[in-house]
Amino acid sequence: MQYEEFLQSKQRVNNPVGFDCIPSNEYLFDFQRDITKWALKKGKAAMFLDTGLGKTIIQLSWSDEICKHTNGKVLILAPLAVSKQTVREGLKFGIEVTICRSQQDVKKGINITNYEMLEHFNPNEFDGIVLDESSIIKSFAGKTTQQMLDLFKFVEYKLACTATPAPNDYEELGNHAEFLGVMTRSEMLATFFVHDSGDTAKWRLKGHAESEFWKWIASWAMVVKNPEDLGYDGSKYKLPQLSIQTHYVESPTNEDMFITLPAQTLEERREARKESLGDRVNKAVELVHGMENCLIWCDYNDESTALSKSIPGAVEVKGADTPEHKENALIGFAIGDVKYLVTKPKIAGFGMNWQNCNNIIFCGLSDSYERFYQAIRRCYRFGQIKEVNVHVIISEKEESVLANVKRKEELAQQMSSNMVALTSEILKNEIRNTTRNAIEYTPQHEIQLPAWLMEVS
Incomplete structure (x- = not known):
């Protein structure tokens, strides 16, 4: 094995398991459409988008395309009262969402319930699962969080949506990675981190692993504070x-x-x-x-x-x-x-x-x-x-x-800025690879070949 091949074998990336699809919802902004397309291509992805960037319409559009692709069902888990709010938003965007309290209420298409009702559902009945405000899972007892990770382990399509997580809260990032089936939390810590000063409750990135860590994060998570982070017009998001x-x-x-x-x-x-x-x-x-x-x-x-x-x-x-x-x-x-x-x-x-x-x-x-x-x-x-x-x-x-x-x-703002800066270029390339820009051309004049070219031929 050549040294370059050895280095390639050590790289950690998340291979796409989704499908190519241009989201059809007309209410999506350009950056929202491309992010949704990226998430559909990934199949299992996280949306770390700041508050107000449109996580609701993105997750609803993602769920809608999953249902069309599989002719099946998607379940959205949300905090209390957010379910009704999401249904109202869905009506505004032309997407029907069914509020459920148990598996008996589930219909074909998009369904939504509260985290507290999780035990009343059969995960095997769903083709896709969405965690709305997914950072909330870390506030549950460890047993409940592990139960959620285990329940949806074999669901084909997964999406986790929350505002930009605390960059120094590596347990939260690890929970997201494990939920998506990218890597277990313990594997993540062993690969990229060391104990800080012997305190097993504190972890810090290995000095040489920082760039690889954020490259790995960018392979399954979209980290955006403003559309400008991905090269879009962010003037409306001031x-x-x-x-x-x-x-x-x-x-x-x-x-x-x-x-x-x-x-x-x-x-x-x-x-x-x-x-x-x-x-x-x-x-x-x-x-x-x-x-x-x-x-x-x-x-x-x-x-x-x-x-x-x-x-x-x-x-x-x-x-x-x-x-x-x-x-x-x-x-x-x-x-x-x-x-x-x-x-x-x-x-x-x-x-x-x-x-x-x-x-x-x-x-x-x-x-x-x-x-x-x-x-x-x-x-x-x-x-x-x-x-x-x-x-x-x-x-x-x-x-x-x-x-x-x-x-x-101050620490969170500094580290959040670093996180966006370290992932933005990678994500721009990811977006470009899943976005096809086409300019329509309608000819107005008939092409006339020059006489000398006609003679040569």
């Missing part, structure tokens, strides 16, 4: 201004201290949040006054209860509510029937499109940057035409929580 203001409420000082010291331990942070509840709720009520609508985020039941009781007209959505109440409230906020919505990021932080609202309040803050980012992106997404105002209400003792979130934000 977001309005985002304003984030922090409002501090006073924290009582210790008798022995002249100043308020920030809470450091988890127990201290919980205690600081508990003792500032009343002041934070009062501040939220003050801010909501005069707003046309507002999305109010919290993390604990006592915060949710206090906010909903104190804000006139507020509708509360909590974990113990029935699925019907949750769906009606979340959809009601989307269409303007609900003015003030109080809920938690872990309940409604994924999937919902609320560009109709440009006011957001966090009545407290957790250390999770991803929840903070996703919660803001329900309103601050492509299609939003107004400046989005975000108000973060915390006590003075919780300043360390805010600092931690800001640190994670």
Whole structure:
């Protein structure tokens, strides 16, 4: 074996298992059509597209073409309330989607259900599976995530759709790769990563493997923050201004201290949040006054209860509510029937499109940057035409929580930019290889061969 052949044998790529198809839906933009065509060619692919780039129409068009190709069925798994939203979007795009609660409700074509209803379906009955807001699978218990990976292991066509995942969350990337059948998470870690400083919970890319890793990612995942990343016109995908203001409420000082010291331990942070509840709720009520609508985020039941009781007209959505109440409230906020919505990021932080609202309040803050980012992106997404105002209400003792979130934000933005930069050129080539540009030509004049050429012949 020659050295060049040895190097070729070490390369990790994902071979296409799909089919050539030009998506027929007339509502697809140029970049959406080409991305959909690329995913159909791959057969098993991930869409890491930023919020508002059209994941819904892409996954519906992909599913529609799969159903036409197989004359079979596709199942879309989505967060709660996103199912109804997707059906509404499908009607707008001319694609029929059936909401299902069990296998008995399934029809030929595209079907959709909530992740929580998964156990009521037979995966062997479907030709294709779509995970909408697929990053949500990492928030499930490990057993549930593994169950999902096992259930759909032999489904022929697969698509995973989410906003650009946290680039340093390699477990999330590994879960996606395993779901698509590209490589198991453990294989991915062994191939491209090493333990960081002996801590088996932390992984970092091998120095020489970085370019190969992102080349491998680009062989099965489309990573896009803006259509410009792939060479398309992205002028329509410029977001309005985002304003984030922090409002501090006073924290009582210790008798022995002249100043308020920030809470450091988890127990201290919980205690600081508990003792500032009343002041934070009062501040939220003050801010909501005069707003046309507002999305109010919290993390604990006592915060949710206090906010909903104190804000006139507020509708509360909590974990113990029935699925019907949750769906009606979340959809009601989307269409303007609900003015003030109080809920938690872990309940409604994924999937919902609320560009109709440009006011957001966090009545407290957790250390999770991803929840903070996703919660803001329900309103601050492509299609939003107004400046989005975000108000973060915390006590003075919780300043360390805010600092931690800001640190994670800077790291995520830097690594996300690197991820797009490292994959964009590869994906441009991938798109070109699956896209045929043809210019129609209609002749207007009859060709006349010159006399000298006629004589020669």
